[in-house]
Amino acid sequence: MSDLLSTFAQRIVDWQVSHGRHHLPWQNTTDPYRIWLSEIMLQQTQVSTVLDYYERFLTRFPTVQDLAAAHQDEVMPYWAGLGYYARARNLHRCAQTIQQHHDGQFPTDSRVLVTLPGIGPSTAAAIAAFSVGERAAIMDGNVKRVFCRYFGVYGPTHLRATEKQLWHLAHQALEQAPAKLNMRAYTQGQMDLGAQICTRGQPDCQRCPLQQGCYALAHQAQGELPTPKPRTQQAERSCHMLIWQQGNQILVEQRPDQGIWGGMLSLPQFETEADLAQFLTHHGTSLQQAQKMAELTHVFSHFKLHITPWLVHKPMAFYEPKPDERWLASEQLATAALPAPVSKLLAALAFDFTP
């Protein structure tokens, strides 16, 4: 066991150097700002999804100073469609914290990094390892899968007990590894292994550097490790969204930071048809003047939302938007901080916005 543990990290390093990924946009840099941005975007998000967002964001905000100087409303559009929008709000807060309390110098010590908003233990370790080669352990979805299979760890990985075991093994693997371990290759290698070899569906054990000593391979338990999370009943909700069109503009409102789509712009939303009707009545029209559109369903990670859009194109004079409301012109749609389903809904209507 101790022999299999002591060679674990170095085998991953050797494999990474020859067979891992080396040309992702956030590799081949030691700039903690760029590394940090990639790590935040990659939280619960696949590489292919992040690529375009990463380039666009860096073009607009090349340094942590540029990001800190911006208003949150300038940042959110660059996150629109990527999901988990608290990441963008925390990213912005973090940049301002670094500007104010760290003299504008991006920290590279994991113990400091983990105190910053949006940076947890795994992200802190990844930034420190990639930027200055700190000997810090990461623990993401890839690493959990590799460790569960190699060491034969059973139990849903989100449970505290399982998580604790995994972190312990991760620290052990580092302690027993050679003093000169290449931390960048080790950190990247764990992710590459999980993403390319030790995949969820059909792991490519023939090409795996961890064949020798792998519990799952020896017991043919790849299919049952990691232990899948017990699935629960998907909750469902429904709402009504108002598409109030004036000329080539649409009324949108900024959502509160708490809750779904926090800090993003969205359509005025109502729980019931009666609430929508009341709103319309108070604004000089009625539900009868609105055109009911086909329902669409949006699936979140923890519930399913049935959306009934209502289109109103009757011009309503005298309407003064509330502080959290804005008129959005059709040409602003593409660059507005709209969540994915709202963006798609409005884009589908774009042909109606003939000037």
Added chain:
DNA sequence: GAAGCGTGGGA
């Protein structure tokens, strides 16, 4: 400490 928090892709 369990629940909340997006979206898209693959099996």
Added chain:
DNA sequence: TTCCCAAGCTT
């Protein structure tokens, strides 16, 4: 189609 979950963190 349906289900799972991906470079997790916050409250």
